[in-house]
Amino acid sequence: xxxxxxxxxxxxxxxxxxVDPGVAAPEPDSxxxxxxxxxxxxxxxxxxxxxFSLVFIGILFICVISYGNTRLLLDNSGRDTRxxxxxxxxxxxxxxTDEAEKHLRRxxxxxxxxxxxxxxxxxxxxxTLVTYVKDLVRGSVDQEERAERLSQVMDRQFTAQAAAIAxxxxxxxRAVKKTALxxxxxxxxxxxxRIVAAMDQHERETMxxxxxxxxxxxxxxxxxxxxxxxxxxxxxxxxxxxxxxDITERRRVAAELxxxxxxxxxxNKELESFSYSVSHDLRAPLRHIDGYAALLRxxxxxxxxxxxxxxxxxxxxxxxxxxxxxxxxxxxxRMGRQEMFRTTxxxxxxxxxxxxxxxxxxxxxxxSWTIGALPSVPGDPAMLRQVFMNLIANAVKFTSTxxxxxxxxxxxxxxPTEVVIFVRDNGVGFDMxxxxxLFGVFQRLxxxxxxxxxxxxxxxxxxxxxxxxxxxxxEGAPDQGATFYVALPVEEKTR
Numbered sequence: 439x440x441x442x443x444x445x446x447x448x449x450x451x452x453x454x455x456x457v458d459p460g461v462a463a464p465e466p467d468s469x470x471x472x473x474x475x476x477x478x479x480x481x482x483x484x485x486x487x488x489x490f491s492l493v494f495i496g497i498l499f500i501c502v503i504s505y506g507n508t509r510l511l512l513d514n515s516g517r518d519t520r521x522x523x524x525x526x527x528x529x530x531x532x533x534x535t536d537e538a539e540k541h542l543r544r545x546x547x548x549x550x551x552x553x554x555x556x557x558x559x560x561x562x563x564x565x566t567l568v569t570y571v572k573d574l575v576r577g578s579v580d581q582e583e584r585a586e587r588l589s590q591v592m593d594r595q596f597t598a599q600a601a602a603i604a605x606x607x608x609x610x611x612r613a614v615k616k617t618a619l620x621x622x623x624x625x626x627x628x629x630x631x632r633i634v635a636a637m638d639q640h641e642r643e644t645m646x647x648x649x650x651x652x653x654x655x656x657x658x659x660x661x662x663x664x665x666x667x668x669x670x671x672x673x674x675x676x677x678x679x680x681x682x683x684d685i686t687e688r689r690r691v692a693a694e695l696x697x698x699x700x701x702x703x704x705x706n707k708e709l710e711s712f713s714y715s716v717s718h719d720l721r722a723p724l725r726h727i728d729g730y731a732a733l734l735r736x737x738x739x740x741x742x743x744x745x746x747x748x749x750x751x752x753x754x755x756x757x758x759x760x761x762x763x764x765x766x767x768x769x770x771x772r773m774g775r776q777e778m779f780r781t782t783x784x785x786x787x788x789x790x791x792x793x794x795x796x797x798x799x800x801x802x803x804x805x806s807w808t809i810g811a812l813p814s815v816p817g818d819p820a821m822l823r824q825v826f827m828n829l830i831a832n833a834v835k836f837t838s839t840x841x842x843x844x845x846x847x848x849x850x851x852x853x854p855t856e857v858v859i860f861v862r863d864n865g866v867g868f869d870m871x872x873x874x875x876l877f878g879v880f881q882r883l884x885x886x887x888x889x890x891x892x893x894x895x896x897x898x899x900x901x902x903x904x905x906x907x908x909x910x911x912x913e914g915a916p917d918q919g920a921t922f923y924v925a926l927p928v929e930e931k932t933r
Contacts, residue, residue: 482684489677493670500666507659514648521645524574525638527567531588532634534564535595539627542599546606546622554603561596568592571637578644581637588633595626728757778818778905785812785826785859788819789847792827799834803843810848813857815926821902822926828895829861829922836865836920844919856908856925864919868912876912899924 480488538560545553568589575581602622731754735747742750789812815822830845837843843864850858868876877900899922903910907927914920 482680482687486677486680486684489673489680493673493677496666496669496673500662503662504659507655510655511652514652517648518645520574521641524571524641527571527574528634528638528641531564531567531571532631534560534567535592535627535630535634538564538599539623542602542622546602549606557599564592575637581640584633584637584640588630588637591626591629591633595623595630598623598626724757728754731757778821780816780818782814783817783819783822784814785822788823789826789830792823792830795827796831796834799831803834803838804841805834805837805843805845808844808846808848810846812847812849812859813852813928815857815928817906817926818902821905825899825902825924826861828899829924832895832922833861833863833865833920836867837863839866840864850923852928855927857928858923858925860921860923862919862921867914867916867918867920869916870914873912873914877910 538557541553541557541560544550545557568585571588572582572585575585599622731750735742735750738746786809789809793807830847833845834843837845845864846860846862848860850860852858877896900910903924903926909925910923912920912922
């Protein structure tokens with residue numbers, strides 16, 4: 439039926455789940471308005487993670503730069519070692535050139551074979567040194583060209599000196615006297631000295647440039663490490679501040695929750711005392727009203743007319759209805775404070791038990807039941823029994839005007855996180871514009887003279903389902919039946 443005319447209808451959402459209006463809104467960020475908007479929108483955990491990420495990125499950046507600089511220093515150190523070896527080898531080539539010339543001139547002057555042997559030993563050593571020089575300068579184009587020219591000049595030197603030795607053998611000492619005084623390879627030796635000096639100077643200049651580069655990179659690395667250390671200190675200080683702020687905020691919230699918990703406990707005790715007062719103090723006057731109405735009817739049985747009898751029946755019925763209303767309110771109040779006993783509930787057995795409890799209400803009724811396969815869910819057995827007792831009892835009650843009632847119970851859908859159970863009937867239904875009234879306390883969409891009840895049952899359904907972490911809603915149409923849905927969380931299957 440439609441609600442009273444003085445009540446303004448509104449379009450409510452069908453589903454009763456949602457955010458509890460009693461939950462306090464989050465407090466604004468106490469870190470101050472100087473934070474950038476995107477950073478202020480982050481949670482404290484994400485801020486700390488962001489800070490540690492910056493620290494990690496900074497350390498990684500410093501490590502990469504330091505690694506590159508260290509590799510450069512090591513490479514320069516290796517090149518310096520090769521340069522020192524090259525300079526020493528060039529010095530040995532220079533000395534070997536002079537030694538070879540000295541021993542050859544002595545041989546040309548004296549003809550003593552010992553000097554010729556010494557000359558040939560120095561020449562052999564000199565050839566080995568030039569080969570080593572070529573290996574040391576590999577990779578430097580200028581030095582490679584000089585080393586190749588040095589090898590060519592040395593070949594000319596050896597050719598000139600070999601010619602002097604041959605001339606001595608053919609013409610004797612007098613034939614090579616002038617050659618011995620001037621030197622058989624004077625020009626080549628002077629060229630060798632110039633090439634060796636140029637290579638030495640080039641290598642020393644290159645070493646100096648590398649030393650300057652290494653010094654600059656070392657200073658840069660030291661500056662980078664100092665700046666990185668300062669930056670890491672600032673970032674770690676910021677992270678420490680965020681963690682400290684978070685701990686302080688959590689302590690404040692914990693203290694606030696503790697205080698609210700104490701207030702809530704006190705309020706619950708007051709509510710419990712009020713419930714006892716309602717239970718004992720209000721029942722007695724109602725019993726008196728009902729009892730004295732019965733005594734009055736008995737005393738005035740002969741003289742009472744039909745109108746007076748109807749008045750007494752109304753008084754008695756109202757007293758009994760008031761008593762039932764008090765009982766339902768006490769049940770609704772206890773349902774919010776009652777501790778839940780969680781176990782696995784077989785909904786198929788539970789629905790079967792509820793039907794057995796309602797068998798007296800089904801006497802003389804023609805009802806077609808369609809019960810689908812129902813799962814087991816985690817929850818409180820007594821509370822879930824109350825849920826399906828109310829839903830099935832409502833389906834039985836609101837199909838009482840149908841000559842052939844149809845009630846169906848089954849699973850609407852199932853996901854890894856929840857299962858949706860429906861209870862459908864072909865009763866009088868309701869207008870979806872007033873669907874939100876179904877689950878409110880004392881909210882009725884039909885007159886009391888049409889269907890009895892106090893309007894507490896569906897409120898209990900919603901409270902119990904919400905305590906289980908689920909949702910409850912309904913769909914229907916006038917004179918086309920109604921369907922009530924209960925979504926309950928389920929345990930995920932182990933794979």
